[in-house]
Amino acid sequence: QKEVEQNSGPLSVPEGAIASLNCTYSDRVSQSFFWYRQYSGKSPELIMSIYSNGDKEDGRFTAQLNKASQYVSLLIRDSQPSDSATYLCAVNLGEYGNKLVFGAGTILRVKS
């Protein structure tokens, strides 16, 4: 089992819909969780961080964390074509100190 798993997609949603991206991880002592957005040919950009169980909202983005289920998700409301990108989930697994472990990413396509 991989340490951080994401569905590779592509996930296709119509413009204006809610996009739901999911990530599971294998370590029970993880402290911090991140979502990065990566456009084709560009570097990853940090868009959300979450450290406590529950929801964290920032504009159209909501991150959800459930440590008991080892599950973190990203919701994008009112999806726009400009949201089309690869979304990487990253987890600070406790045993690895300051390193992050990245999932392989989910491709999101928002169709107008």
Add this chain to the structure above:
Amino acid sequence: DVKVTQSSRYLVKRTGEKVFLECVQDMDHENMFWYRQDPGLGLRLIYFSYDVKMKEKGDIPEGYSVSREKKERFSLILESASTNQTSMYLCASSSSGAFTYNEQFFGPGTRLTVL
């Protein structure tokens, strides 16, 4: 805002050449990382550093070395470039300070082609 810069966006080298990739961050971060990213393989950690003159191997260190002589600068060296090192190389940095959570900030990347 955190700024991480890399010396080149695109680089073309010949097999056997020694290649230097430079990364500089301006936020006084303790930690710096070098990754490579290939289609279907995701981000793979090559080397990282927690402090000046410190380095630790990541998941795929073979064929690479690093240097960190100053806190803000972390260099990746390909001792003898090979075609299988053609890739996108990404540098990142993060803070170890109090109230930080190890979020990493990436530079723009260097797309290296080895012919």
